[in-house]
Amino acid sequence: MCLAIPSKIIKIKDNMATIDVDGVQREASLLLLENPKVGDYVIVHAGFAINKINEEHALESLKLLREAAAVIFGDQKEGIDSD
Amino acid sequence: MAIKHLEEYRDPQIAQKIIKRIKAASLKQIRLMEVCGTHTMSIFKSGIRQLLPETISLLSGPGCPVCVTAQNEIDAFIALSRVEDVIITTFGDLIKVPGTDSSLQTERAGGRDIRIVYSTFDALEIAKKNPKKNVVFLGVGFETTAPTIAASILAAKEMNLGNYFVISTHKLVPPALVALMATREVNIDGFLLPGHVSVVIGTKAYQPFFKQYQSPCAIAGFEPLDILQAILILVEQIETGAPQLTNSYRRAVTFEGNVKAQKIMQDVFETVDVKWRGIGTIPESGLKIRKEFAAFDAQKEFAIIVSESKEPKGCVCGEILTGIKNPTECPLYQKACTPMNPVGPCMVSSEGTCAAYYRYYSI
Numbered sequence: 230m231c232l233a234i235p236s237k238i239i240k241i242k243d244n245m246a247t248i249d250v251d252g253v254q255r256e257a258s259l260l261l262l263e264n265p266k267v268g269d270y271v272i273v274h275a276g277f278a279i280n281k282i283n284e285e286h287a288l289e290s291l292k293l294l295r296e297a298a299a300v301i302f303g304d305q306k307e308g309i310d311s312d
Numbered sequence: 313m314a315i316k317h318l319e320e321y322r323d324p325q326i327a328q329k330i331i332k333r334i335k336a337a338s339l340k341q342i343r344l345m346e347v348c349g350t351h352t353m354s355i356f357k358s359g360i361r362q363l364l365p366e367t368i369s370l371l372s373g374p375g376c377p378v379c380v381t382a383q384n385e386i387d388a389f390i391a392l393s394r395v396e397d398v399i400i401t402t403f404g405d406l407i408k409v410p411g412t413d414s415s416l417q418t419e420r421a422g423g424r425d426i427r428i429v430y431s432t433f434d435a436l437e438i439a440k441k442n443p444k445k446n447v448v449f450l451g452v453g454f455e456t457t458a459p460t461i462a463a464s465i466l467a468a469k470e471m472n473l474g475n476y477f478v479i480s481t482h483k484l485v486p487p488a489l490v491a492l493m494a495t496r497e498v499n500i501d502g503f504l505l506p507g508h509v510s511v512v513i514g515t516k517a518y519q520p521f522f523k524q525y526q527s528p529c530a531i532a533g534f535e536p537l538d539i540l541q542a543i544l545i546l547v548e549q550i551e552t553g554a555p556q557l558t559n560s561y562r563r564a565v566t567f568e569g570n571v572k573a574q575k576i577m578q579d580v581f582e583t584v585d586v587k588w589r590g591i592g593t594i595p596e597s598g599l600k601i602r603k604e605f606a607a608f609d610a611q612k613e614f615a616i617i618v619s620e621s622k623e624p625k626g627c628v629c630g631e632i633l634t635g636i637k638n639p640t641e642c643p644l645y646q647k648a649c650t651p652m653n654p655v656g657p658c659m660v661s662s663e664g665t666c667a668a669y670y671r672y673y674s675i
């Protein structure tokens with residue numbers, strides 16, 4: 230039931246968004262989202278956007294993943310993203 | 313163009329390297345549970361199971377909503393579909409789940425009005441278009457789905473829709489984790505926590521569980537690298553004996569979670585003890601509609617009473633949902649029970665463990 234693919238908001242009208250999922254357009258309710266904006270990437274579940282993707286953390290996670298992968302080749306930086 | 317926030321998490325070269333690290337780190341035999349059905353599917357689809365070292369067993373947990381729905385709840389849905397002038401609206405997975413003596417699919421073939429919808433908004437539309445009928449939405453799911461259903465009740469109230477009802481059988485993930493740890497036969501060394509439930513409830517919702525059991529926990533996204541990274545985190549925590557509650561899906565999950573969704577959910581629902589298939593009754597693990605919204609509560613409106621519910625004979629879904637057995641240990645698996653002709657819910661749902669085994673792991 231989880232649509233795990235991040236979708237981009239391309240239009241907002243009365244709490245409903247048109248979202249783009251890999252070129253396919255769908256509708257999603259924005260009732261559960263604080264301050265949605267056109268251009269935001271959101272995760273949609275059962276027709277509702279349930280959150281935005283945090284760009285900064287997305288980039289940081291990718292960096293950590295690459296570092297985690299690099300450790301095996303002698304780069305000893307710890308690549309774990311923990312709270 | 314590559315889809316943003318997706319391709320990056322499927323990079324096979326990075327995956328290879330993380331698997332090497334997992335192999336190097338994993339010394340003892342461990343059992344990790346992926347709680348969420350969407351993780352189960354993703355793990356099978358991406359072939360992660362076959363790539364992991366033999367030291368690591370992955371168990372699928374109680375995170376397939378249809379699978380943990382108790383038999384008496386399924387029977388209540390079926391009974392509701394037989395009420396005159398009722399239109400049942402539901403997500404697709406539920407239709408084929410066998411109840412004690414019927415299924416929604418059988419009822420539909422017999423002429424009952426049962427419609428599959430994509431979201432609760434479709435159900436509201438149906439209610440608007442059919443003012444002479446009573447439209448009931450079957451509320452099944454966890455903290456990800458519950459706010460969407462709560463929002464539909466608020467919307468129905470605002471629209472003054474007198475013919476929209478919800479039967480709430482929602483369940484909550486953190487109390488289920490506690491129940492799993494408290495079950496004697498269950499033996500889990502670490503948890504891969506659900507991504508989108510955590511989007512809503514936040515890392516903080518697992519703190520009481522973590523404090524009590526000190527079991528390694530990692531919240532994970534659904535892409536192969538997300539899952540591998542979380543497995544690596546768990547292996548390292550187990551090997552070093554330093555359990556932590558880790559959020560490794562930070563691009564989507566915050567400490568506080570989606571506060572707006574939590575509020576909507578709490579405005580409409582209150583917690584209640586409910587029965588889970590395979591686990592039994594777990595205190596405060598379900599959501600019922602608050603008194604203020606009784607006008608939308610199908611349980612109140614239709615007073616459905618289900619006489620004795622019986623789980624399908626021979627089906628060991630319950631033990632599969634708690635990681636005690638795997639589908640190949642069920643005598644019916646692939647014989648009497650297939651996705652075309654499912655005996656239990658774990659074979660029906662696309663997120664069910666038996667369905668995942670059948671599809672990706674046929675022996």
Ligand code: SF4
Pocket residue numbers: 626627628629632639642643644645646649650654655656657658659660666
């Ligand atoms: S294979 Fe079928 S009968 Fe066996 S546990 Fe799974 S769903 Fe139940």
